[in-house]
Amino acid sequence: MVAHEGLWRRDGRGLRPARRGALLGGLSLFGGLCLCCLPTLGRSAEGFAMDEVGPGIFIRRGPDAEATPENNDAIANIGFVVGERSVLVTESGGSLADGQWLRGQIKQRTDKPISHVVLTHVHPDHCFGAEAFEADKPVFVGHHALRSALDARGEYYRTRLVEILGAEKAGRVVYPTLEVADGAEVDLGGRRLTFHAHGTAHTNCDLSMRDSASGILFPADLLFVTRIPSLDGSLVGWLKEAEVLKAMGAAKAVPGHGPTLVAFAPALADLTRYLGTLRDETRKALASDMPIEKAVASIGRSEAGKWALFDLYNGRNVTQAFKELEWE
Amino acid sequence: MKPFTAALALSLAAALPAAALFAGPVLAAGASDTDAERLARWNEIRTSIFGDTTVTPTDTLIQVDAPARALDAALVPITLTMPEKDRIAGVSLVIDDNPSPYAANITFGPAADPGEIKLRVRVNNYTNVHAVVRTKDGALFETAKFVKASGGCSAPMGMSDEEAMKGMGDMRMKFSEGAPGSKSTEATLMIRHPNFSGMQMNQVTRDYTPARYIQKVVVSQGARNILTLDGDISIASNPVINFAFLPEGKAPVTVVASDNQNGRWEHSFPVPSPSN
Numbered sequence: 002m003v004a005h006e007g008l009w010r011r012d013g014r015g016l017r018p019a020r021r022g023a024l025l026g027g028l029s030l031f032g033g034l035c036l037c038c039l040p041t042l043g044r045s046a047e048g049f050a051m052d053e054v055g056p057g058i059f060i061r062r063g064p065d066a067e068a069t070p071e072n073n074d075a076i077a078n079i080g081f082v083v084g085e086r087s088v089l090v091t092e093s094g095g096s097l098a099d100g101q102w103l104r105g106q107i108k109q110r111t112d113k114p115i116s117h118v119v120l121t122h123v124h125p126d127h128c129f130g131a132e133a134f135e136a137d138k139p140v141f142v143g144h145h146a147l148r149s150a151l152d153a154r155g156e157y158y159r160t161r162l163v164e165i166l167g168a169e170k171a172g173r174v175v176y177p178t179l180e181v182a183d184g185a186e187v188d189l190g191g192r193r194l195t196f197h198a199h200g201t202a203h204t205n206c207d208l209s210m211r212d213s214a215s216g217i218l219f220p221a222d223l224l225f226v227t228r229i230p231s232l233d234g235s236l237v238g239w240l241k242e243a244e245v246l247k248a249m250g251a252a253k254a255v256p257g258h259g260p261t262l263v264a265f266a267p268a269l270a271d272l273t274r275y276l277g278t279l280r281d282e283t284r285k286a287l288a289s290d291m292p293i294e295k296a297v298a299s300i301g302r303s304e305a306g307k308w309a310l311f312d313l314y315n316g317r318n319v320t321q322a323f324k325e326l327e328w329e
Numbered sequence: 330m331k332p333f334t335a336a337l338a339l340s341l342a343a344a345l346p347a348a349a350l351f352a353g354p355v356l357a358a359g360a361s362d363t364d365a366e367r368l369a370r371w372n373e374i375r376t377s378i379f380g381d382t383t384v385t386p387t388d389t390l391i392q393v394d395a396p397a398r399a400l401d402a403a404l405v406p407i408t409l410t411m412p413e414k415d416r417i418a419g420v421s422l423v424i425d426d427n428p429s430p431y432a433a434n435i436t437f438g439p440a441a442d443p444g445e446i447k448l449r450v451r452v453n454n455y456t457n458v459h460a461v462v463r464t465k466d467g468a469l470f471e472t473a474k475f476v477k478a479s480g481g482c483s484a485p486m487g488m489s490d491e492e493a494m495k496g497m498g499d500m501r502m503k504f505s506e507g508a509p510g511s512k513s514t515e516a517t518l519m520i521r522h523p524n525f526s527g528m529q530m531n532q533v534t535r536d537y538t539p540a541r542y543i544q545k546v547v548v549s550q551g552a553r554n555i556l557t558l559d560g561d562i563s564i565a566s567n568p569v570i571n572f573a574f575l576p577e578g579k580a581p582v583t584v585v586a587s588d589n590q591n592g593r594w595e596h597s598f599p600v601p602s603p604s605n
Contacts, residue, residue, distance in 0.1 A: 152530060290505050327569075328567065
């Protein structure tokens, strides 16, 4: 078996880590229930306009789509925060092309330098726009586990993006230069942004941010609104981190997907209702010896009408929940 | 049939240098392969595992159930159904386009009720999943199901290697009554083991974690063997196997599992008394 392993290693060099439907991890949708954003919903998706959700905070709502050659994987809520001295990019975008578009939007609105780019987690719709900002020499802010997560999956994501968008538009892996171990703070002049590195939840490298000037919370993909959450970390962990977010006491939040600004408590309650249902029904299925292929088809059905893309993602979430909880 | 590991090694030795030198069409597995390319690959794998023995296609002796598109490529549930179970001596599972195609071989013992087996595998590509049954008279029959998945063998575990190895060798077994009227008991065996494929990157050292996988599982009740499973890197982490057996007396079910790095674990599980 020694020769066998040697061959695997060599073979493995050419293959890249994959992750279930990772490129699908950033779909979002219209029809958010958030009243504050209703006037802008009509133009925000395909038109790529930016909503000013707070003073000096501009967010683009990602459209309801998978990554396609037409949309440049521009499917997450991305944007920027302007301080007295400089600008922070809240999410880099889903591709080099998406990042370049965002950089153009920033340059149209301010001459202030781009000092920080936040890489909220490893998923490609959030971090493949980073290359567009390298010329600005910003601090790239990320969770302490982001670097290793990018090592494990970054090249695979890039390969998939190149397949869809072509090499010129895909973008490449950019590593964080400020690796947040627990918390960190950035001062843009007149406003401070406070970061929190979360335990394994949506992924193993989720970073949230809070703006001191507006009080708005940026939970990134720890908060999905109207679109079904995708579980790629830990179900129990996500429910725990939801409590951590809740305790921050924010009134408004910019979710990773969904409307550009939502009332935080009810949006979080919807998320935890889904995750709690997933947890409770999976535990029940395990207690009754239900096999995984049946569990995938039966768990979480009460949530079916409440989330878009339910059929595409719920079964995968159940699989994740099942393998996490079966050894409890 | 050739011994499991010998056949596997042979298959690799034959396959990889050719792939490296020529990137030959037979071995360059991909989502866009033609049926002819898939058939050529299967013929090569089949010969390396079963030699010159004829393998006859069947619609009745074995069925493979698997999702047409895997929800999670690192955990694809597979159900093997063998309706004429009294004729069955063993079954092999081959995932043609996985780096190590020969995923599992199960040999049934006298205490087995070999009507159905469930297990979970990794699928690395769009691939045919072949099941080959061996009847008691030594004949081989095959069927296949096409599964769309990608990256199951190299998918990171989502945790550190140390964490993935926590509790390695722990086992659980759940029992439930078999079909009404049958004398069989259904069992679910869970084994805690990362089953490292050798293609997963260690997130700390940034090198590939060496393959460490369950090679053999022997399940018996008392002196009567239920089944012996030879496994490989295509078996998903924390292996789970569902099977049925014909309990006799009160002897516990024992499981002996061993991996390719000399890990060996043995556990016994008391068999519940029939409730009817």
